[in-house]
Each structure stands twice: as C-alpha cells, then as structure tokens.
Amino acid sequence: MTAPPLDALNPNVAAMRPSATLAISARASALRREGRDVIALSAGEPDFPTPAPIVEAAHQALRDERFGYTASAGLPELREAVAQKLRDENGLDVEAGQVVCSNGAKQAVAQSLLAVCAPGDEVVIPAPYWVSYPEMVRLAGAEPVAVEATAEAGYKVTPEQLDAAITERTRAVILNSPSNPTGAVYTASELEALAAVIRRHPRVLVVSDEIYEYVVFDADFQSFAALDGMAERTMTVNGFSKGFAMTGWRLGYLAGPPWWASAASKIQSQLTSGPNSITQYAALAAFTMGPEPVETMVAAFRERRDAVLARLRALDGVACPTPQGAFYLFPDVSSVYGRRAPGGAEVAGSVDLCTYLLDEHGVALVPGEAFGSDAGVRLSYATDLDTLMRACDRIGAGWEALR
Template sequence: MHLSARARGIQPSVTITIDARAKELKAAGEQVINLSAGEPDFPTPRHVREAAKAAIDAGFTRYTPAAGIAELRRAIAQKHRRDNGLEYAEDEIVVSAGGKHALFNAFMAICDSGDQVIIPAPYWVSYPEMVRLAGGEPVIVETGPETGFKLTPEALRRALTPRSRALVLNSPSNPTGTVYTRQELDDLAAVAAEAGLWMVTDELYEHLIYEGEHVSVAALRPEYRERVILINGVSKAYAMTGWRIGWAAAPRPVARAMAAIQSQATSSVNSIAQKAAVAALTGPQDEVAAMRDEYRQRRDLLVEGLSRLPGVEVLRPAGAFYVYPSVRGLLGREIGGRRAGDDVALAEVLLEAARIAVVPGTAFGTPGYLRLSYATSRSDLEEALRRLERLLEGA
C-alpha cells in the first residue's frame, strides 16, 4: 500500500502514546499513576459548563464562521488587552481546535519547502513534526540547565542561515517549566527581528507561573508585534483540554491565511465549545488562581521528593505543571530487574515495574531526562515518590 512521504516521515506523539498505554493499564485494573499527560485534573469551572448547556438549549448547534464566532474573538481581544497589553482586531484572531491546531495553521501559513524554523530544545514534541508537515525544516538548538534551559541570543545567532524563516518561543515551557524574563525575551526578539524571522510564541501556560511574570513578546515593542504569531487557548488555565479551543493572534495577512487554511481543513470549531470559551475568558477568574496555587504546592512536593533520590538532579520550574529532572545518573544501571540503558528504557521500566507513567526526554530533544506532570493529586504524587524510592533502592 502506497503512503505519501509526508505520512511515512511523521512520528506519532510520544506523550499521547504513553498516556494511552497508561490508560489501557488502568482500564485493565492496574494501579497506574499517570504523570505523562499535560492535562489538568480539575473539573472545568461550573459557569463554563453552564454556558455550554445554555448554548445547547438555545439550539446553538450550527456551523459558525471558520475563524470563530465574533463574540469569542471579541472576548479573546479583550483578554489580550487586559492580560497582555495588546490590541488585536477581531479579524486578526483565528479560533482553532486547540492550541495545537493553531500552531499547525501557523506553520502552514508561513513555511515554504525548505524554510528553516529554529526550535530550542527541550521542545514540545509536536513542534518539529508540524514544521516538517508544512514542508519546513526544524533546526534544533539545544539548551541546558546551565542557562535554565533558555535559548540565548548568541545561540540564536549561530543557528541563523539564509533559509531561516521563524523562531518558536514557549514560555512558560513544556517540558521544563522555564519562564523567560522580559529582558531575555527582548534580547531574543531583537535578534529575530533583525534577521526578519517570524516569532511563533506558544503562551498556553501563561496563567501558570509561580515565580516571575508572563510577558508576551508582541507587547514589548510595536515592531515585534508585526512579526509575532501568538498562540494561546483555554485548555490549561481553565481545565478545558477536551473542549478543544485555542487561537492565534497575528498580523492581518497571516490571520487571513490561517483562516483560509482552516476553512479548507476543518471549517469552524465546535460551536458549543466556543460559547463555553467566551464564559471562561469573560467570567470569574478566581478558579484559575486557585488551581495555580494548588499546582505550586504540588510542584514543591514533587521537586523536594525527587531531589532526595540518588542519581536524579532537578531544577525547580517557574511555570507550567511539569518537572524535568536529569536521570543520567541512573542510566546503565539495573533497576527493577531490568537494565535502563537510556531514558526511553527507564520510562518503560517505571511503567512496567512501578506503574508510573512518565515521558522520556528523548521525545523533547534532550535524552537523559524525564518529564513528570504534576497535574494530578498530591496523594498520587506522594505515592509515585514512594514507588520511585522503593524501585531505586540498590539501583
């Protein structure tokens, strides 16, 4: 059977694969602690759910404009004005089926065959694959704990070539939880703007910051705004992953191109979920703060527990809901009756021997690390740490 080169070359999402395996084991009655998925364990706020019910009762079940209903795009524009100091017109906003869909549309809109997109590693698993699907070439620039997993202007300059088209910036970061400062973003944006790059800024975790502040690159200088494609959504902050509402805010020509691409690919996103997203963005924000406070306590619990384990080194993340420890000190050892030769093998050992699901750092472009999500209960985190301690005894 013939498949396209595009289909043959694409890799499935590792995080989704591991999450599916963990859920399969759970369904079979296994006591799996799933620290692999980037999915809040809180319920969607009640007023958001009620808005969705009202939309159903009102018969709001038809197609909407491909770029999203005007009410939601106005709510998004208001959100960016309120939270980020940014002004966007309705036709500069495109509502998509989650932030992932918005990113895909962005790369499809700006990449021609052979165009290079600079991606700092560790990176979210889908960035390189999306670039390849759009015909582009991902250029991976590795960062490390010595810089707090942050891209530096010097490293960005070294990565530039005549084919450089865009830079991806993710703050707070998935998987590291890194949060860039205002000055660090300004320094990177200056290099990108001088090189004529698009800046695709993934800001899905902006409300989940525990130290520092969230800064939108587009708000730093007027000239940056015209080079930024800002990606955001309601999934993480409002516990709405399954509702599939994300968006892009971009200069009008890019937004129009993204809307045209979407109109041929999926048309509009779910009409009822759009009404729910309006309620999330315009309604009370106290539950967002409450969830953030709980995540902070979970982060501290997990970081402190991991720091006590031999062979594990961990930095305290400033945002998102992931911890990204180095496990290089464990590799090559016999653990749970199996040899953990690399981070992929170690993740398999943890799942099969301790029933703990994590994601190997190889999936994020940095072998020798694991990503652990603390978007789960404190009791689960405490139990995971106990299992890890038992498993590593004598390793």
C-alpha cells in the first residue's frame, strides 16, 4: 500500500494518532487467532450484562416498532430524564434544552471541543489522560497541552500545575474524574481549588467527562459544573456505557450552557443526527429501575481492585496508588526500564514492557505512553477474578524474568 500524497489529508486528521487501546486489543486478538492463550486486560468494557429492565425496554420498543428517526438532539422525554437526573443527583440547574443525547460519550466530548476550539487555541489535559482526548483536540484544530500528575500525587494535578499550564491561548481544560486510566477521583475540595484557578481566566472553558460517575468505591462523586460559577462555562459529559454496562448500545449525552449545547447539537445534526432510537427508549428504563444491578457490579469491581492491587504491590519496584473509581489500575513500572528480557531485548519503556508481556507471557496491557505517562501501564480489571489472578501470575513471572 502506497503512502498518500503529503497534501492528501486534512492536516488536523493527519496529526491524529490511532488509538493505542484498540491497537493492543487487535494484537491480542490476532495472537488468539494463531492459537495463543492470551489474557486481554486492555479494553475498558464492563463484563456484566446490561440490566434486565433496560433490555426489556428495548424489546418493548421493538415490539412497538419505534424504528424511526428521533430528533437530532435525542428524544424529548430522554433529554428531560437526563436533565432531571442532573438536577437531582448532581446539583446542576439544567433544563432539557441544554441536553444533547449522542452516539456515546466519546462523540459528546468531541463535539464539545469542535464547538469552541479554533486554530491557535490550546486545551489543557491532565495526564495520564484517556487516549482520545489529545486526538480530539487536534481534530478541532487546537493544540493539546499535557500536565503530568505522578503516582506520588495520586495522579491528580495541583492548582499550581494547572495555573502554570494556562496561557492566553488556553481555550479549555478537560477534566475526567473518576479517571481513565488511573481511577483517580478528585474530592470536592480538590475540584474547588482547580475551579479557583479557572475563575481567574475568563476565556477558559471546561469539559468535564463524568462517564465513570457510578463506579466509585472510597470517595464521593462531585460534578464540576455544580461548583460556584462553573455552570456557565462547563460542559458536563456522561453516558450509559460504564455505569449501566451499555457499551455497545452507544448512548451518551452532554449538558451545558445553552449557547454551547446548541452549537454541539448543530454539529451532531450534520454528522450523525440522533442516536439509535431503540437505545434511547431502552435508556429511559435506566433512570427508573432500582440500584441493585449497578451496586452489584460496583461491589465486584471493588473486590477485584483490591485483589489485583495487592498482587501488583507485591512486585519489587511497583508503585500504584489505590484507585477510588472506574475499573483500572495504572501502576508505575518504570523501575524495570533498562532491564533486559531473557531473549536479550531491552525494556526501555512502557511499549517495550507491554510488548514483552504480551508476546512472551500472554497478557495484554496498554502502555502508559499512550496515556501521556510512559512510567506506567494500564490494566483493566473488568473481568472475572479467576482470570485476573491468572493474569497476575503471568505478569509476576514476566517481571521476575527481567534482568
């Protein structure tokens, strides 16, 4: 296959990089097709079924033949249900007209950035970050500015770091709590300290990605837009994929100031129109069913987190803060960089380590380089405990074999 001419692509697209998470998953799948026994801990997908009330609501929508297009911004009743949820659970003064239902939270983040970013703008992103954030910023024509938080800091940026990163070109800050890939959860006081910095910069907006809101263990969740003065400059993004185990259903939403939500809705109307109609009717049941399915899932995630965290911390040189949400661990593994695998190859960074563990020990992790922090690797514990313990055995064997 020949390379395209240098001017064949939109420069914003040419600047984008492919998803490392999907690349690792594809590599693991390829090895499986070759007959290799591979444990993939690379994908961020709950291993629980979608709760029965949601599935039944989808069946009923099918029986009722609700197959037609919906309004581009989503069903009016779903937008109202989302607004009511945000009022009741998150303390946001939001009306249905400020809500746009999208084809997943990823689309909601992208449209939020496309609506407000211009060439020459900068977007500040705390790192480790979700792999798609900087690429979305580049697609919008702006420049991502990473601010790295360390394991010692619990993978949370400080107000001083944020203030130092903001310039006259800064258009937005992306916040993600609970975090993918670290599981870090900012407290209300920590978010307030960041908000105090942002208040000093009138041009700076915030995209608050809250997709893991319901997957929290040792912390209280706080919506950023609920802080004083932040509602008028924050786009809140959420969805149904993680908390309700609805990844393949593809339904997210954004809610923010009317002018910003309207612009995001206009973009969506020209790109995809409204989300899947059956999914929207099904999602209405998520707001009326009991909490038991979500609580059961979160309890299982917590048990797995504790078990895997103990195993990782038993490895010499591994440092890993306790994640308070999501279903990921992001251990600092940099103590083995510079060592060599039994075959002689040097492990110079996270990519080398993940390649070694996948090829030689049959366990797929995602290199921290993809998340803006080469010191770590991401491990998803969204699979059963027995599989996780077998994966830890393999990681431990690989770790001990490095010299």
